[in-house]
Amino acid sequence: MQSTMPPPALITYSALSPVKELESQTQSLSVCDSQPNGEREKNTQRCGRNNTVNGFGLITALSNKTGLMLRLPTIANEKPRATFVGFKLAVFSDRKLRDLKRAFHTGQIVQFKAYAITRQPNQKFIPCVYLASHVTPMRSEMRKKLPDNFIRIAEEIWLTFKMKAVNHIFSQYIFELPELGGMEMLALEYLLQIFSKYNSKEITLKIIHLNMCNCQDDRIYKYWGTNSVVRHKFLQDRCHVFCIGDHKIGLVSYGEYEACRAVYQELRRHGGCMVISDLFEIYQHEWDNLSTGTTTLLGTSCEQLTKFLSNRPTLFNVFPSKRDVSMQAHLGICNFKSFLENNFHGNLDGSPIYMQWNRRKQMNRKRSALTTQKLKYHTKLQPYSVCLSVLREKKNVAILPLQAIS
Structure with a gap:
């Protein structure tokens, strides 16, 4: 007997009520940029520790400084829920990162810790339920605990999300490979x-x-x-x-x-x-x-x-x-x-052209390692004037004044 159940991706999308809600919105979605500075953080603090969640998020929208992700089910046969999590550049584990769109693409998955957002009366529409306090790539020990079909289900969800997002606000923030x-x-x-x-x-x-x-x-x-x-x-x-x-x-x-x-x-x-x-x-x-x-x-x-x-x-x-x-x-x-x-x-x-390219990379790597060893040795044993001579062996290296390194 043929099953009348819809495909898993459609079952997932049926739970994406915030997406349907977005279709009726006239405001321009800027993920978290539209909120006044500090407003969400204050709302987050009011929620308390009891509303902390940990999980994995499918990135659905990206700007340079902010993003939005859909919390993914992590247990086999778990019914997906439309839980969206907002995140900012400042909460990512790499503090040197300056642009989210240079590191991630929509459709990728990250690991997060987040707090629930307290909605105030008459507050304008916010697509996310949680605000992330820490975001990091998925760790391998956590991946081993997830179902084998976790990535496949996430890819199905992403394909369905893209299909539904074509004609509404989200589409301008989809930045995928x-x-x-x-x-x-x-x-x-x-x-x-x-x-x-x-x-x-x-x-x-x-x-x-x-x-x-x-x-x-x-x-x-x-x-x-x-x-x-x-x-x-x-x-x-x-x-x-x-x-x-x-x-x-x-x-x-x-x-x-x-x-x-x-x-x-x-x-x-x-x-x-x-x-x-x-x-x-x-x-x-x-x-x-x-x-x-x-x-x-x-x-x-x-x-x-x-x-x-x-x-x-x-x-x-x-x-x-x-x-x-x-x-x-x-x-x-x-x-x-x-x-x-x-x-x-x-x-x-x-080919010869590839072998030449590879040898050049290896030579640069050895030269870099040798320069590092020289710097360590001379910095430890020699005066500043000798260290300058070692630095000048490598081109395009800025020489700092003595006061800058003392």
Whole structure:
């Protein structure tokens, strides 16, 4: 007998009464910006400790300084409730962060602690029920306690929310990562075949653009863009597969592809952002069967992993304090290892242009570490005048007067 129950996402949306309430509002929603400074904090303090809640929030709206999230169900088969939580930049764990939209995207999940808001008589409409006092990326120990389908349910809720938010106030605050269409794998496979055609891991940009222009599949042609600027950006954004240099484009190594894919999948499993130390622990103890090239790139310390992430800003966004990281793009998945094995006799190394780029990054890392060691040694044992000579070995370093460091 066929079930008459609606899909889980529609059941979830039926509980989103604040969204329906927003549709009848004429005021411009600015999340928390519309409230006078300190007003919400005072309301929060009146509620007392008994109204404190902890949970996980799906970010539904973002401005530079404020955001709004929907509290997610954390127990299997729990009925979703329309509980919205407002948060400000000041409550995020990274105190150096200056712009929420440079760190997060709508549709991502964070962990929060919040207090209930006391509504005053005749107070204008406020979409959130709680105000967060602390917001942080989802910790790995908390993720292990959640249902296996937690992220899938959250993605369903987000898709439904977007669909309902198209024609009302919320839409101007939706700032999400571009979704990859169903054509992504076909487009990547087509591009890889161009390298196979020329039997090389490195070709000129002119050749690849010419082949992209001559693509006979109209769906793929429109997917990656119909002008050269858009097509070039398409290639740049797929830096887990391609490496672009002066007038040339090459393939990355399989280790690069596998490392980027492993980090991406773990970030997605945690809702889009993580604490880097948690990511490192998972990499050390749970990621089995990684190739040697992958482990070499990811490194053997949290600092090396952080540098790997920082060197790939198109894919990963390392926060200012270098403690947290979020997804900066969705990654297209293809049969990259099989392609390299079948077309290049099992050679999984990257193209010359990629190897040159990787060596340059390694040299910069070693030079930076050596400079740091010199600074520590001379600062400890030598007078200020000698320290200046060490500093001048590295260009573009501001030299502070003696009074500034004494």
